[in-house]
Amino acid sequence: MKISFLEVLSNGYSILKSSLVMLNEFIYFDENQYLREKCNNYEAINELTSQFEEAIKSLEQYSKIEQIFLFGNLGNLYRIAGDSKQAVNILEKSFKLAEESGLKKLKIANLIRLGEAYKYAGQYEEALRLFDLAIRALTPTDDCDLVDFALQHKGKCLMELDEWKIALSHFNEALSIRKRKKEQSLIHSTELAIQFVKENRN
DSSP states (O other), X not given: OOOOXXXXXXXXXXXXXXXXXXXXXXXXXXXXXXXXXXXXXXXXXXXXXHHHHHHHTTGGGSOHHHHHHHHHHHHHHHHHXXXXXXXXXXXXXXXXXXXXXXXXXXXXXXXXXXXXXXXXXXXXXXXXXXXXXXXXXXXXXXXXXXXXXXXXXXXXXXXXTTXXXXXXXXXXXXXXXXXXXXXXXXXXXHHHHHHHHHHHOX
């Protein structure tokens, strides 16, 4: 997975995108921590984090959308690696850039990412506030195709607060949407969350 900074500069962010796909094989949902995303290869995630950090040092090389990609994914990498404080700081920048872009889908996607980082930081009230902002912005018409993600992430946040019944309601709503979308990986993710609730609620 190791790539050079010169490769990143000469090929835009395409190499980093490919590396993120490769990293997915090391990502799993930890059943001992409410299905939080974890990585079983921290050498790989730390290496990729360093590559994103290097790319950000030459931010002027990239378009606004590419900058949002860089900050958004770097924040996610820090979140998964366990540095939630750094994740929040970086995702705040990503969300600000997304707001400035005027592109609603980017704004909502980064709002959800930021909410997830706050959840990992244990700031549940702020996380729920951000998820609710996303859901309100996407209803009654989900013109960004993201409401199922907002519902799923809010459900997981509620799960950590032992609000099992409300969490299940959000997961069921997300599942209904995902079945209409016919995206099997998303369906599986939500079904996993529903099964987790059924096995762990009191």
